[in-house]
Amino acid sequence: MKEKPLMAPLPIERDLRLDLFRGLALWLIFLDHIPSNAVSWITIRNYGFSDATEIFVFISGYTAAFVYGRAMQATGFIVATARVLKRAWQIYVAHIFLFAIYLAEIAYVASSFDNPLFTEEMGVLDFMKNPDVTILQAMLLKFKPVNMDVLPLYIVLLLWFSPILWLLLRSPSLGLLASAGLYTLMWQFEWNFAAYPSGNWVFNPYAWQLLFVFGAWCALGGAQRLARWINSPVLVGLAAAYLVFAFSIAMTWYFPRLGAFVPKFVGEAIYPIDKTNLDVLRILHFLSLAVITVWFVPRDWSLLKSRICWPAIVCGQNSLGVFCLGVFLSFAAHFVFTEVSNRVLTHVIVSIAGIAIMVGAAALISWYRIIERQGPGPRPPATKTGYAEGSA
């Protein structure tokens, strides 16, 4: 049976649900990145196998295909590739910018903190002794400080995205199959990118590309194909059952005595749940969440255009800026905890303030985009696909 090429991602208006959930994912990533944050117990990673990273990567793949897929159809492979690479470059610059902030924080701690109890831990600052090597390795994306692993992953995913997109536009199934094949080979041969000073990338690009490409596949018509399945009560039931299973396993992490109720063979089958290589259990958990979400939140959900959802949506629409700000804010929040106060109330206030700042910044970026589009100036007005910049 020959596949009909799904050349046209339908010229429909942007699915606000994507922005909503990407915005929420950005908030959750911010909360999770603050070490020992009391508020982070609300985030989804505590109640199942997957976390906000899966949501972020999937939706990023979806929007990248939505935006650059159109561009590739309208302007051809070369131009679309150039735009994808430009985007990768922007993300690279953002990553280096964050690294500079990280260096400043490290330098401050190195010069201000001393405690004989933590002599060993302070050794983490030793890399400051040869900054030439460290900074070079950081620019090569090999040296990545804690919690700065997502952007390098994103860069790599974009670097090889345009051939994948080209394939997906011609034969969606083949594109998805190629991605799944790479994922399988990764498990078979234990492929990963090397990190500095030792070890591998925390988010293995060979593994995480699967979710990115799956997102892209959904954007290019896969979602419609799946619609019949997604809306079947049987699948929704299965997804719900899996979420309950994951939830009960997660509870044994907090109440180890419950662990006695987990049969040994189950434990042996599921652990360790590998985040680096995007464990199948994590994928299933994400898919289950997605199925349940789509079931409860239809595309034309009335609240999507309401004020309640606006803060998350505006963050989701400006994800790169908001993501970087979130990483910076989580550094800053940790700084507040160590320098000012570490009470639970402080955690709550700092967490809420951080999200408020993210929303404010996102609104500002949106506003800039509007005035730049309207205003007379040296730049020609952006085309409709230029809207992509903030979203892929």
Added chain:
Amino acid sequence: MTGRLASLLAVLVLATQVQAGPALADHAADCRLGELQIDRNFPLPQVARALAAKQLSILVIGAGSSLLPGTSGAANAYPARLQHALAEKLPGVEVKLATDVKAKHSAAEMVKSLAPALSSAKPALVIWQTGTVDAMQGIDQDQFSQALDKGINIARSAGADVVFINPQYSPRTESMIALGTYAENMRWVAVQKEVLLFDRFSIMKLWSDLGTFDFYSATKKLDIAESVHDCIGRLLAGLVIEAAKPSEPQAEGGR
């Protein structure tokens, strides 16, 4: 991850009392709250046998966080405090303790020197502190858990029980050392190999939340560090003794 909830509860329950005034002179009572974070889910048969024979020999292997600086560092670090506490609680039992502790040693490096250390100390119990250095160096997760596995096997075949000690809670460096997956790996290996895990991270986190100790303060003084090590030594002693009791019920025993 485990115990975050427990510590939150403990904070909620105890916050009012603790804030009444900082305990300065004697940390012993506050220290004991750390027991909330200790699970005695596996027995220590070799230790039980050694206790019956009135002779307990222990080998502590670890890295920098098993050491204290200074001339009396060795006497005040938790291995010596553990020996002291055990001798106190076990009258009539001869408690010997050897250490193989080197700063900046990863789990795999410790495993390398494990066999000779075992053959010279002949311990009934190996206490193994690790994880921090591996996290700092970003050692591959598989290699880390394989090293743990191997170490347990070597210790067991030499006739010793094993207790893990996970990394310290170090709030100042928390945003720079990703302990998370290493701590989870340790927990997982411990469960799989039925090894006791002394959850030093959660214990210290609880102390920090309760205000028992201030881990944020910059100081060159050793007093807090010494108290912490003393507390850890005592809690370890309690764990070893309780877990070695015959047919200790798995659910919470009386304290």
